[in-house]
Amino acid sequence: MRCLLLLLLLLVVALLAADAEPVLLTVTGVPTGVSSGGGGGEYSDELYCDGWRLSVETGNAGPWTAIPPRCLEFVRAYMEGERYASDSAVAAADSLAFAARALSSGGGGARPAWVFDVDETLLTNAPYYAVNGWGSLEFNETSFDEWVDVAKAPALPASLKLYNELQGLGIHIILLTGRSEFQRNATQVNLLFAGYHSWEKLILRQSPDIGKTAVQYKSERRAALEAEGFKILGNSGDQWSDLLGLPMATRSFKLPNPMYFIS
Numbered sequence: 001m002r003c004l005l006l007l008l009l010l011l012v013v014a015l016l017a018a019d020a021e022p023v024l025l026t027v028t029g030v031p032t033g034v035s036s037g038g039g040g041g042e043y044s045d046e047l048y049c050d051g052w053r054l055s056v057e058t059g060n061a062g063p064w065t066a067i068p069p070r071c072l073e074f075v076r077a078y079m080e081g082e083r084y085a086s087d088s089a090v091a092a093a094d095s096l097a098f099a100a101r102a103l104s105s106g107g108g109g110a111r112p113a114w115v116f117d118v119d120e121t122l123l124t125n126a127p128y129y130a131v132n133g134w135g136s137l138e139f140n141e142t143s144f145d146e147w148v149d150v151a152k153a154p155a156l157p158a159s160l161k162l163y164n165e166l167q168g169l170g171i172h173i174i175l176l177t178g179r180s181e182f183q184r185n186a187t188q189v190n191l192l193f194a195g196y197h198s199w200e201k202l203i204l205r206q207s208p209d210i211g212k213t214a215v216q217y218k219s220e221r222r223a224a225l226e227a228e229g230f231k232i233l234g235n236s237g238d239q240w241s242d243l244l245g246l247p248m249a250t251r252s253f254k255l256p257n258p259m260y261f262i263s
């Protein structure tokens, strides 16, 4: 017993000598929870907000209405820097690799299809959010609808590339958006402006869909697509509510969005 303790002590001393700081960090870095007022509060904004982003991307955070005030600069830097572009490029590459594998193994059926969401998936509204607090302010439907009418949201570059590559593989492209039917023209004009073309369908909310959650509305439309004979191989969206609910695509691809949550 005494021998074991001595060994343990020696090990600790050796570790401390080798790299004093990490060992101390490991010991003192355990979150204290209560005193931090919500977890992670004792960390720098950069570390905390990275953890917060992981939490919202995985869905751990559950429904939320605004980004934490201390993460405003983090979200701005994420969206305007290279990380947003890079994260979406990795998601797009995984999507393409899956699509190619699925088709080559005969998993696409007679009418293989891919469902894309529009906002923060094919198009980025970063120019709107840049002048509207990056998700720190309450959603303003009036000003967002005005922005939609301008029809100048740029493409998310990784998604445009994926869109063209999937089309090249012969996959039918279906656009399924939470936007409403009255926004069809502006949406089409914007998609063409951003470089998208030849989609098979652009599905928008009809009057009976108003008030439905995105999960319900989008699941119903996926069911209708399957009833029409489409095999939904993949589904790309920036919200879990674009992807969850039955029927689901063979594989779903979650794109990053640290700015807002839709249930």
Ligand SMILES: *[C@@H]1O[C@H](CO)[C@@H](O)[C@H](O)[C@H]1NC(C)=O
Residues within 6 Å of the ligand: 148, 149, 150, 151, 185, 186, 189
């Ligand atoms: C379609 O939408 C664009 C962009 O909002 C607008 O400039 C154009 O006038 C609209 N066209 C029609 C026919 O409504």
